[in-house]
Amino acid sequence: MTLEVAFRHRLSAGFALDVAFEAPPGVTALFGRSGAGKSSVLRAVAGLLRPDEGRIAMAGAPVFDSAAGVDLPPHRRRFGLVFQEPRLFPHLSVLRNLRYGRRALGLPANPAREAEIVEMLGIGALLARRPAGLSGGEAARVAIGRALLAEPRLLMLDEPFAALDAARREEILPWLERLRDHAGLPILFVSHSLPEVARLAARIVLMGEGRVLRAGPAADLLADPEAAEFLGPREAGAVLQGRVGRTAPDGLTEVRLAGGTLHLPGVTAAAGAAIPVRIAASDVILALTPPVGLSALNMLECRVAGLHRGRGPGVMVRLECGGEALLARITARSAEAMGLREGLALTAIVKSVAIGPADLGG
Template structure:
């Protein structure tokens, strides 16, 4: 799959400019409010007509300002999930879902109602009315309706922004299943670092109408802007290599060293991505003796940043770059300098159940 976006568009006093080629998997459009994320996704959807440039998908031109080509949304074979569920209140869940494939030619309908319901855990909701559903249930139904259209591309515009933290935690695993099992590329708008870290195969950062692609290799989270209440932190790539169930632990291996994690029910060999908050890391020099922290990673100071009253120490651990947040007093006490060897310590429970993310294993463009 290849989505090509090469557009320029003015909306009032706002200018959007993007030149991107995106492959399969889940691509996150990440940035603050007003950065152009929704304008970009609407240009892909055909809800706005770019002033200049073109949008093409799998070699088929959807819009081209120079030649006058512009396919309306229903001819682009997309699914669109908005911030609000936007279900039809006079139809029950089953009827909302079957309406989702109304514009899809019968010969191209590949999605089965029972499969989609299983994928999103909504089989028990089919005979319910939308006004009797919780916010999380409504959004799962909205996602299912979009998938029932058998889309070639799924667009999701901050689908979790209207939900509280508990409901977000419930829905994120379903979005992971869609990413891994539905076989549909996803363009996902978000301003939440935690969502992007967990879901994205790649990230397009948006700022003042300009777009830049970031691939999520080790340390890439360090290049994402910190927005709102998003926690500063880093992620590591690792593989599950065993479990100690009686101790509530999962063992993993990363280039930075062996890891002990809070138990995660994943098969041995599973590739995972771990989010570690900078504030959960303890930084040490020299011998540390016996401590309750099971994880100790060795590295060298790569950079030192001031962040208001605090200090961020960037440590290179065998090629995996990790940020630790400390106080100015600790900086002085440890006599930290570029190149100095240090240890990063953190508890297994610091990597919460929601911070261990199973990764796709297929190659991504």
């Protein structure tokens, strides 16, 4: 099932939505700064906002089509929406909260599906509790479970980490990765945190001022120097695919990439697991020859695949490392002094401490 979105809507005298994108099964992230219109797009897809014109369809069947006069109410669209706040009923137990959406839609009980969702989200020990006794991460998982138990054709998550601190984000991220890998339905994930998007999303829809600026596979978009202008130079970075190796007594774990091996802290995935690793462009240093006498442990052999000069003094260097793309942000003065050109062999140096748990997928 693929979600198709193409509509226009004027929200105010100075702001209008004009968006078009597709979301296949897996996570599609709507990414952009606050005020870009991401949450308004979710509301339109959910049926809580009626666009001025356009079409929204799931698996080819329209839920909204201004030309054909189609506008299904939210409950008939069967799209699950999880807001920034869990919005659980305080007087109901976790189990009764989970079952509420399904009962409200008149769906029969499904114990097998209920057990599957409880196990997938790791909330079995919480079923008898009330929402007041849950942590922020636990409450978010229960809200997602409630939406899933209503058998949605699409799941929408509107900045589910907005009210959580860093520790609680790390608590829920592995469960969202598990949901992504096993739910088998399209998931629209709204965020303005690039590490979260890089860790979870297969596709990114980059939004700004109500419009789609860029859209495509996450690995391609994040490693595109031109996209860095929209993402912001401090946010730009690439996602490489790694495989977890052994963990040394000092706590650093080997993560093997196509272009070399990284030694990273905070890796929780088991040995042999495949994980994505986000490396920020600002955390990459370039050398014309493999350096000696440095404290840095992580060195990848690369070639220059392209250079992109921004509006400021920086240059975004696109590197090819073992068939994968990596970005490095350096000054134009350094690029000129090094004689950087397409095809030039380089060593890319990455600090281990620059890559934290938020940059590592599971």
